[in-house]
Amino acid sequence: MPPPSLAPFIIKRPWLLNMLKPVAQLYANAAGYRQLGLRADDLISEENETVLQALKRLPPKQSYDRIFRIRRAVQLSLSHKLLPKNEWTKPEEDVPYLGPLVEQLENEIKEREALDTLEVVKKH
Structure with missing residues (x-):
């Protein structure tokens, strides 16, 4: 389970978003992945089963580009x-x-689990 995110809180407040956007850009540039030609999603760990399934759903061109990068x-x-x-x-x-x-895959898994644990109650 991912840690809670402050993103929705920040996005709802335009003044806070405008204040933090330059800081976020500085952080992304300082991280160094862009200087290697990578994108942020290239850094997602492939050790998770959900991520592996998402990689299988990528279009062939995007998959090739990711591997190349x-x-x-x-x-x-x-x-x-x-x-x-x-x-x-x-x-x-x-x-x-x-x-x-x-x-999307995480939502599908949650929905599948909800349907699998569904209890049918018969009314007489």
Whole structure:
């Protein structure tokens, strides 16, 4: 179970969102994954069964692109190099592609569990 998120609280308050957005951009740039050509969803651990199922649901092009980005980042990391600045992942390219699928799968699992534990009550 993921930890509770402050995102809904922050999104409902535009003044707070405007104040924290530059900090979030600084943090994303400081994390360093964009300098390796990765997206934020490339960092999601594949050890979870739900994530593995979400990866199977990715379209072939997205799946190929993800594998390419990860392999290139590993190679760059091993050689202690960064991509040229023009090849870094731009903030507008860093959109979630795996997170929504994981969330959809988690909702499906919850729904399946709710239906499996459903009790039928007969009225006389």
